[in-house]
Amino acid sequence: MKKKLMLAMFLILSVFLTACGGGSNSAGAADDVIKMVWYPNESGNDLKSSREEIGRLISEATGKKVEHQLTTDYAVAIESLVNNNADLAFMGAQGYVEAKNRNDAVQTIAVKSGESGTLEDAKYYSWLAVNVDEQDKYKKDGEFSLDTIADTKFSFVSNSSTSGFKVPAANMIDHFSKQEAYADLTEEDLMESGPLFSQVLFGNSHQGSAVNLLTGNADVAAFCDTCVEEYVEIAEGEENTAGAVYRVKDNAAEPFHTVTGKEFTLMSAIPVLNEPFVVNMDVLGQEDFDKIQELFTSDEVANNEKIFAPKDSGQSALFSKSDKERLVAVEDEWYDPIREFSK
Structure with a gap:
């Protein structure tokens, strides 16, 4: 009798739990x-x-x-x-x-x-940007050159960001790995100081990476156009092209509210899905x-x-x-x- 009673209670409990759980699919x-x-x-x-x-x-x-x-x-x-x-x-x-x-x-x-x-x-753009007043440091023969970003303080967005890390990192590795000094350059190398950058920062957002540049914490920064378009306006040149100059709007919201009026220029603009x-x-x-x-x-x-x-x-x-x-x-x-x- 005890065994039958225990079995009956087990079956009832099983039905109750199944009904409450709703299954696992x-x-x-x-x-x-x-x-x-x-x-x-x-x-x-x-x-x-x-x-x-x-x-x-x-x-x-x-x-x-x-x-x-x-x-x-x-x-x-x-x-x-x-x-x-x-x-x-x-x-x-x-x-x-x-x-x-x-x-x-x-x-x-x-x-x-x-x-x-x-x-x-269906695309947007991955930018590499520098402050306007310092743009000549990043040119060779009058054109922007990736060679000039070596030994700089660089800001990415996050290592899980497409346009704020993956795309610029792939472009940098493709460029620098042709040089003997950087032949073995990897993504991991780009996440920390040396061998390419003197210091690496992560803004944790595209806005944060841009502000790293505009506050002087970084010399060069990666971020995308769509994530900052609410805060900036084209000041000179053609949108999403090397040499285009953008200015932070006077009424820009956080985190750009402390850098209103500041300008940056694009070293490059790479299309991204x-x-x-x-x-x-x-x-x-x-x-x-x-x-x-x-x-x-x-x-x-x-x-x-x-x-x-x-x-x-x-x-x-x-x-x-x-x-x-x-x-x-x-x-x-x-x-x-x-x-x-x-x-």
């Missing part, structure tokens, strides 16, 4: 809260309205509450997604590739198009994925000025729009060129 793992994690670049107050609008629209589309997780470190955002602590993220291409390598449930959902409204011109929105399918689930992808790629989002601010409007938003820019669906394979940087 990805559909069962989905809950009533969608957690969205943001890189440091997009965690500032200047983009609060964009984050809230995106959250509101996702909540309407899915019927679920959206919680925003703001970060001050790239690694924290990547870890949250990889370890099933976030459903959705907006991150750079390199961050996505790293996350995908560690958790195959991570996948792309949408990316900002180019002006054409397609993936054909646009940053994706990505999801963790183990915690989001296919039903919500479909709803969010339909929302993101809709005209409603493309025409929403809280998300796509008209260029030169003075509005702060996650994206700027000058023509047919919108969010479009994107597959994992589109980021294969970024994977090549890590080989």
Whole structure:
């Protein structure tokens, strides 16, 4: 009798736990809260309205509450997604590739198009910049030269940043490894003082790297155009070309509020694939994925000025729009060129 009673109690308990647990598959793992994690670049107050609008629209589309997780470190955002602590993220291409390598449930959902409204011109730019007054130090025969950055104080964004580390690092290694003194130069060498740089800083955001340059903490800095476009304006030359001069706006928000009016010039501008929105399918689930992808790629989002601010409007938003820019669906394979940087 005791054995039968214990068996019956065990079966009842098992049924109860199964009902409460909801199973272990990805559909069962989905809950009533969608957690969205943001890189440091997009965690500032200047983009609060964009984050809230995106959250509101996702909540309407899915019927679920959206919680925003703001970060001050790239690694924290990547870890949250990889370890099933976030459903959705907006991150750079390199961050996505790293996350995908560690958790195959991570996948792309949408990316900002180019002006054409397609993936054909879906790109932004990785900049190397120097202060205007010191630009001649970085030229040879009147042209900017990478040779001149040796022994300088250099600022990257994060070693998980595509345009703030991976792209410029690959360019530097390709250039300097042809010289005997730097024949064995590696990414790891670029993360610390010597053999190429006298000092290496990490801004932890594109804004932070730019401010490192403008405050004199760094001689040369890597950062991207889209992450600082709200704070700077073209002062001379053609946008995204070597020699173009940018000035920090007089009303620039933090962290540029202490360097308003200062100018920097571009040593180089390298095109990079646009940053994706990505999801963790183990915690989001296919039903919500479909709803969010339909929302993101809709005209409603493309025409929403809280998300796509008209260029030169003075509005702060996650994206700027000058023509047919919108969010479009994107597959994992589109980021294969970024994977090549890590080989």
